[in-house]
Amino acid sequence: MAGQETRTRIVDAAMRIVREQGAARLTLDEAARHANVSKGGVLYHFRSKDELIRAMVQRLIAEYEDQIIRQYEQEPEGPYRWARAQVRASFQPDNNCNDPVGAAVLAAVALNPELLAPIRELFTSLLERMRADSPDPDRAMLVGLALDGLFLNRVTGLNLHDNESLSRLCNTAMSLLT
Structure with a gap:
């Protein structure tokens, strides 16, 4: 369940970045920072920015x-x-x-x-x-x-x-x- 919670936290962070700073600021590094996980943690759940966007969709x-x-x-x-x-x-x-x-x-x-x-x-x-x-x-x-x-x-x-x-x-x- 912790993996799903982390994945949800990353998507939440990505959506928050887009709401507060705009789509141009969304990167895997920024999502990691805002979700309080390592970039490796983000890459474990989303191999690319497109995969993260797909999860947002x-x-x-x-x-x-x-x-x-x-x-x-x-x-x-x-x-x-x-x-x-x-x-x-x-x-x-x-x-x-x-x-x-x-x-x-x-x-x-x-x-x-x-x-x-x-x-x-x-x-x-x-x-x-x-x-x-x-x-x-x-x-x-x-x-x-x-x-x-x-x-x-x-x-x-x-x-x-x-x-x-x-x-x-x-x-x-x-x-x-x-």
Whole structure:
């Protein structure tokens, strides 16, 4: 278990570095220093910076999927349940799409498209869930694409919408799914 704890500490440290200092400052040496382990300890768990970034991607995916599942469990049964859950999760203020690490991970993925595979798997799974309980899959996909735009708006730091307009957009998206 100590190995898993160390691995978690290293990923936590890497995410903290990106949040506080920016993606350019993320190195294996910095991750080791912030996690209070040797560089050898980092290399034992992550053979390269790409592997560390892959672990960060996996963490963000798991957190996002957990948010959607929590929302799904709260949604009443019926058509568009997965789509409604995704809309609600996407508009939550604590959504990890608001985390600056998302932008850094997006940049890393742009430099190494291989890192995109787990993200592609998540989005494929989300789309399949939405299609499965949607009487009009195209409508659900349209809302899903709007959520993708919201995600990109957040991770690029554009933040073009205030809380009031985000609330209206959430309500509009939900009205399309009734």
